[in-house]
Amino acid sequence: MSQLKSRPQLPGTRVLGIARLTRLVIVENHQLVSESLGLLLDGQKDMQVVGKASSVAEASELPASLMPDVVVMDYHLGDGTGRDAAMAMRATFPNVRFVFLSRDESDDARLAAVEAGASAYLHKSSPAAEVIVTVRKVAQGISLITPSMIAGLVSRGKDREHMRDSLSPRERDVLQLMADGTSTRQIAEQLGISYSTVRTHVRSINTKLGAKSMVNAVVTARALEIVN
16 A cells, blocks of 8 residues: 655645646556556646555555545456445545546446446556546546446346356356367266257257357357356
């Protein structure tokens, strides 16, 4: 955990039409990314990075005296997720806003961020200018995650849950073996069932997952976290 020195400023100073500097905390477990992001944001005339953390544990221990306006948060942290960190930080900073910055573009990650109160979710490949503009907008109370986006995430989440629940235990076994690279005949031998029965399970799996082939079914199953 790290706290940064305060930047001297006069009370009530207005910078770019903002009453005071936007106070930021960065939660990022990759040091190079954290340092680069810190330099980028602290280099803005209207922003000040007042603290950093590299884990859920460190984020939850940041002192209330930091008083951040916005937290720029990675989704995947070494000891948990950005959702975990955000939920923990709200106990200390009840009015803080969150900008998630992650390589994970999955609906599950985005929905988890929304559940934690995220105002924006950006991919780490986003241009620096977009990150800066997003932080500014979020600091002004603007949420870049619209109700329609949330509805879409929830709807797709329900669809995925339905697909996961539709698979029988035996179909899950077959699917896992398929993901492991096991051939159809080997699956039959390992599970003690006939080759034709395996083929029947494969057809059922493809139908339930909306897949056109075994390869496509495995890709979908991995995205749904049904198989390893």
